[in-house]
Amino acid sequence: MVAAVAANCVVGVDLGGTKVLVGVVDESLGVLHRIQHSSEAADANELLDRVAEMVDEAIEAAPQDVLGVGIGVAGIVDAKAGVIAASPHLPLAGLPFEALMGERLGVPVALDNDGNTSMLAEWRHGAVKGASDAVMLTVGTGIGGGIVANGALVRGSTGGGAELGHMVVEQDGEQCSCGGYGHFEWYASGAAIGRAGERALAAHPDSTLAAAAAEGREITGTLVTEMAHDGDAVCVEAIVEVGTRLGQGMVSITNIFNPQLIVVGGGAIAAGDLLLDPAREIVEHQALASLGANVSIVVAEFGADAGMVGAAVLAFEQLAQR
Amino acid sequence: MVAAVAANCVVGVDLGGTKVLVGVVDESLGVLHRIQHSSEAADANELLDRVAEMVDEAIEAAPQDVLGVGIGVAGIVDAKAGVIAASPHLPLAGLPFEALMGERLGVPVALDNDGNTSMLAEWRHGAVKGASDAVMLTVGTGIGGGIVANGALVRGSTGGGAELGHMVVEQDGEQCSCGGYGHFEWYASGAAIGRAGERALAAHPDSTLAAAAAEGREITGTLVTEMAHDGDAVCVEAIVEVGTRLGQGMVSITNIFNPQLIVVGGGAIAAGDLLLDPAREIVEHQALASLGANVSIVVAEFGADAGMVGAAVLAFEQLAQR
Numbered sequence: 001m002v003a004a005v006a007a008n009c010v011v012g013v014d015l016g017g018t019k020v021l022v023g024v025v026d027e028s029l030g031v032l033h034r035i036q037h038s039s040e041a042a043d044a045n046e047l048l049d050r051v052a053e054m055v056d057e058a059i060e061a062a063p064q065d066v067l068g069v070g071i072g073v074a075g076i077v078d079a080k081a082g083v084i085a086a087s088p089h090l091p092l093a094g095l096p097f098e099a100l101m102g103e104r105l106g107v108p109v110a111l112d113n114d115g116n117t118s119m120l121a122e123w124r125h126g127a128v129k130g131a132s133d134a135v136m137l138t139v140g141t142g143i144g145g146g147i148v149a150n151g152a153l154v155r156g157s158t159g160g161g162a163e164l165g166h167m168v169v170e171q172d173g174e175q176c177s178c179g180g181y182g183h184f185e186w187y188a189s190g191a192a193i194g195r196a197g198e199r200a201l202a203a204h205p206d207s208t209l210a211a212a213a214a215e216g217r218e219i220t221g222t223l224v225t226e227m228a229h230d231g232d233a234v235c236v237e238a239i240v241e242v243g244t245r246l247g248q249g250m251v252s253i254t255n256i257f258n259p260q261l262i263v264v265g266g267g268a269i270a271a272g273d274l275l276l277d278p279a280r281e282i283v284e285h286q287a288l289a290s291l292g293a294n295v296s297i298v299v300a301e302f303g304a305d306a307g308m309v310g311a312a313v314l315a316f317e318q319l320a321q322r
Numbered sequence: 323m324v325a326a327v328a329a330n331c332v333v334g335v336d337l338g339g340t341k342v343l344v345g346v347v348d349e350s351l352g353v354l355h356r357i358q359h360s361s362e363a364a365d366a367n368e369l370l371d372r373v374a375e376m377v378d379e380a381i382e383a384a385p386q387d388v389l390g391v392g393i394g395v396a397g398i399v400d401a402k403a404g405v406i407a408a409s410p411h412l413p414l415a416g417l418p419f420e421a422l423m424g425e426r427l428g429v430p431v432a433l434d435n436d437g438n439t440s441m442l443a444e445w446r447h448g449a450v451k452g453a454s455d456a457v458m459l460t461v462g463t464g465i466g467g468g469i470v471a472n473g474a475l476v477r478g479s480t481g482g483g484a485e486l487g488h489m490v491v492e493q494d495g496e497q498c499s500c501g502g503y504g505h506f507e508w509y510a511s512g513a514a515i516g517r518a519g520e521r522a523l524a525a526h527p528d529s530t531l532a533a534a535a536a537e538g539r540e541i542t543g544t545l546v547t548e549m550a551h552d553g554d555a556v557c558v559e560a561i562v563e564v565g566t567r568l569g570q571g572m573v574s575i576t577n578i579f580n581p582q583l584i585v586v587g588g589g590a591i592a593a594g595d596l597l598l599d600p601a602r603e604i605v606e607h608q609a610l611a612s613l614g615a616n617v618s619i620v621v622a623e624f625g626a627d628a629g630m631v632g633a634a635v636l637a638f639e640q641l642a643q644r
Contacts, residue, residue, distance in 0.1 A: 076612050085612030133479040145578070149469075149476045156471070156580020157455040160613050166577040168570045171492055171509065180573060180608040187493065248490045251502060255488040256467070256578075258478020286502040290398050290407030291482050 010319070011058045012312030013071040014114060014305075015039060015051060017089030017141055022054040023305070024062045025312035029125055031305065033061040044091050052104040059107070068108035070315030071101065072117030072307045074144070079159025082111050088177045089141070110311075110318040114138070115162055116153060117310030118300070119146020122263050123153075124313050126301035133259045137164060138266035138306070139246070139275075142177070143185035149257060165189070169249055188246040190268035193221035193275075196238035200224075207234040225271045236274060243275040247282025254287040254295050265300030272299070332641070333380045334634030335393040336436060336627075337361060337373060339411030339463055344376040345627070346384045347634035351447055353627065355383040366413050374426040381429070390430035392637030393423065394439030394629045396466070401481025404433050410499045411463075432633075432640040436460070437484055438475060439632030440622070441468020444585050445475070446635050448623035455581045459486060460588035460628070461568070461597075464499070465507035471579060487511070491571055510568040512590035515543035515597075518560035522546075529556040547593045558596060565597040569604025576609040576617050587622030594621070 009032065014021040016039060024033040035054050041047035051071075059066050075087030082098025084090075098111040112120075119128075119136040123146075128134040132151045138144035145164030147154040155161050165185035166178055173182025186192065197219045201210040209227060213219055228235035250262055264276060280297050287295070302309050331354065336343040338361060346355040357376045363369035373393075381388050397409030404420025406412075420433040434442075441450075441458040445468075450456040454473045460466035467486030469476040477483050487507035488500055495504025508514065519541045523532040531549060535541055550557035572584055586598060602619050609617070624631050 076610055078612065086610060131479075133483075147471075147578075149471055149478075150474045152472045152474075154471045154476075154579070156613070157453075157582045158580055158612070158616055160610070160616075161455075161578065161580035163577040163580075163610060163613070166610055167489070167574040169490055169493055171567060171570050178610055180577075180610075182570075245493060248493050248504075252489040252574075255485040255502075256469075256483065257476070258480055258483035258485075260479045288398055288408060288482070288485060288488055288500055288502075290400065290480070291478070291485070294480055294482075 008067070009062055009064060010067045010312050010315035011055050011069045012308040012310070012315065013051060013055065013069060014117070014307035014311060015071060015073040015090070016114060016307065017074045020051055020054060021308045022058050023308045023312065024058050024066070025309060027316065029309055029312065031309065032063065033058055039090060041091060044095055047091060048100060048104060052101065055105055066107065068110065068315045068319040069101070069105060070110045070117065070311035070313070070318070072112055072114035072311040072314070073097065074114050076160045076163065077111060077113045079112055079155055085160060108319050110314050112159070112311070112314055113144070113162070114307040115144030115146045116155060117314055118144065118265055118306035119148065119153065119310065120313045121302045121306045121310030122265070122300055123148050126306070127263045127298050128261045131260050133257060134261040134263065135164070135253050135257055135259050136263045136265065136300070139188065139264060139268040140190050140266035142191070143189050144266070147257065164249070164253065167249060167252060184249045188242055188249055190221035190266065192245065193224050193239055193242045193268060193271065194219055196241045197224035197235060200234045200238045204234045208232050209234050221268055222270070228271065228274055239271050239274045240278045243278030244282055246275065247279035248286070250279055250283050250297065251287045254283055254291050258291050259295055262295060262297045263300050264297065265303065265306045267304065269299055330389070331384055331386060332389045332634050332637040333377050333391045334630040334632070334637065335373060335377065335391060336439070336629035336633060337393060337395040337412070338436060338629065339396045342373055342376060343630045344380050345630045345634065346380050346388070347631060349638065351631055351634065353631065354385065355380055361412060363413060366417055369413060370422060370426060374423065377427055388429065390432065390637045390641040391423070391427060392432045392439065392633035392635070392640070394434055394436035394633040394636070395419065396436050398482045398485065399433055399435045401434055401477055407482060430641050432636050434481070434633070434636055435466070435484065436629040437466030437468045438477060439636055440466065440587055440628040441470065441475065441632065442635045443624045443628045443632030444587070444622055445470050449585045449620050450583045453582050455579060456583040456585060457486070457575050457579055457581050458585045458587065458622070461510065461586060461590040462512050462588035464513070465511050466588070469579065486571070486575065489571060489574060506571045510564055510571055512543035512588065514567065515546050515561060515564045515590060515593065516541055518563045519546035519557060522556045522560045526556045530554050531556050543590055544592070550593065550596055561593050561596045562600045565600030566604055568597065569601035570608070572601055572605050572619065573609045576605055576613050580613045581617055584617060584619045585622050586619065587625065587628050589626070591621055
């Protein structure tokens with residue numbers, strides 16, 4: 001049993017669709033120790049055990065007792081009940097995850113969606129620090145969201161809100177992993193960059209990208225982004241296409257929320273301004289003028305750590321309230 | 323000069339794209355006197371004068387001194403500055419409307435967007451009374467919006483927010499009156515019902531609707547709705563088509579806000595469940611399951627008075643704070 005008071009570090013957990021990132025985080029948000037493994041698992045028990053082992057390892061590595069554990073999970077969270085209502089990429093749907101992890105770990109656990117924890121990191125200490133009205137997009141395999149309005153996180157009536165990746169942007173569009181149709185994340189995520197790359201190489205069979213495919217390389221968002229940074233015009237075009245779609249979603253976000261800032265994190269932000277400049281141009285020209293003129297589109301400061309660091313912030317804030 | 327204290331009635335003004343509705347409203351939200359005129363005007367001065375005359379008439383008709391005037395306007399409002407930033411349907415863009423009306427009237431004036439005032443009426447006293455998380459759609463010529471999250475109206479950083487009619491729902495869609503493309507109000511408004519009717523009569527030249535068109539009747543949302551209520555299958559189909567589009571926008575709203583309630587007002591609600599049942603079915607099947615199961619889609623209580631009554635609520639609340 002660890003001390004529940006007078007401790008000034010916590011463990012943050014980012015439980016994503018492909019990886020689990022665990023960190024020991026102090027009150028100044030320094031990351032003292034870091035562990036990462038795959039989140040692929042045959043069933044819930046295997047995944048719960050793995051996360052618990054990682055957290056135990058982190059607790060042992062911590063320079064002092066930890067106050068508790070914050071977990072940001074890629075799924076729809078009923079934060080009030082501590083339950084994961086849905087998780088297309090993880091075998092955790094329907095589980096009272098907060099209680100189960102608390103039992104395994106013997107320390108207090110706070111649970112939220114990973115989009116919300118990422119926003120919490122950026123809002124308390126990062127690129128949108130102190131904003132009254134801001135929106136975060138975590139653009140990776142899918143698109144996660146976090147919303148601050150009136151100076152508070154918008155989690156919705158059961159804590160499942162801010163699923164901006166599941167806005168309908170194409171009324172009769174492609175089916176999403178969630179079962180809906182035409183969702184934002186299909187068109188504007190990191191995975192969408194990979195798909196745009198596949199279309200581009202089909203249209204340009206003489207391109208460097210097509211040559212890479214012929215060598216057996218998988219056409220992923222990461223590869224397309226790397227080749228675009230190396231100056232490959234076909235890959236740049238693919239990223240501009242996705243950046244345009246990203247911008248169209250940001251038009252909705254701007255018109256709905258009239259935010260000061262839209263902050264973009266997640267793996268796809270490796271594309272940088274290649275991705276964001278087309279999005280900025282769309283917002284400048286297509287959002288309602290007085291709202292588009294008031295919004296800045298910026299890069300997340302915590303990068304790939306945002307979900308984990310934000311989970312630590314969640315632990316500090318929620319466990320301090322208990 | 324009227325007394326600024328101890329008065330218990332105000333004047334509410336709904337300044338819409340086609341009409342101005344002015345009412346004397348008491349603290350129990352009873353409407354004591356009501357005046358309506360067209361909002362068509364050659365320029366800002368003509369419209370300012372007309373609204374001022376109507377308000378003066380209302381003040382004279384009031385049984386006692388009025389505390390002030392609340393105005394909900396069809397446009398993008400910078401509520402902090404009291405300025406109308408944009409108003410595609412009215413010649414008021416860029417005007418410091420709150421100050422100009424205050425000068426003309428000699429009583430305190432509070433200004434907001436008409437979607438926000440409608441939500442204020444429904445949230446304080448109507449169909450979503452007391453909800454912590456709810457969204458309003460006013461479905462008429464366009465679609466206005468109002469959002470309550472964490473128990474507060476979401477107006478955005480400059481008060482221009484909640485423009486839900488200007489969500490992008492079709493990435494390469496039709497151009498909107500605001501200049502953007504593929505916006506929700508093009509596909510799911512009262513005007514969209516009229517357009518769906520026009521497509522339906524082209525597809526069904528032997529229909530009653532086609533006969534009405536041949537008699538020279540204009541195919542509007544109102545006509546299509548009336549004929550649908552009379553049982554005309556072609557008109558019912560047109561409304562179902564628009565209700566489906568309305569539902570797709572509500573999928574976005576549900577996934578973003580995880581609201582307890584979505585409340586629908588505006589002229590198009592005359593179609594009732596003919597419009598809302600297809601929308602409910604789409605939300606039930608296509609929203610994220612745990613969020614779709616938590617939301618109810620309901621009809622506004624204040625009907626065509628919502629914007630005006632909500633403007634009165636705004637006056638009571640804002641002027642009481644001064």
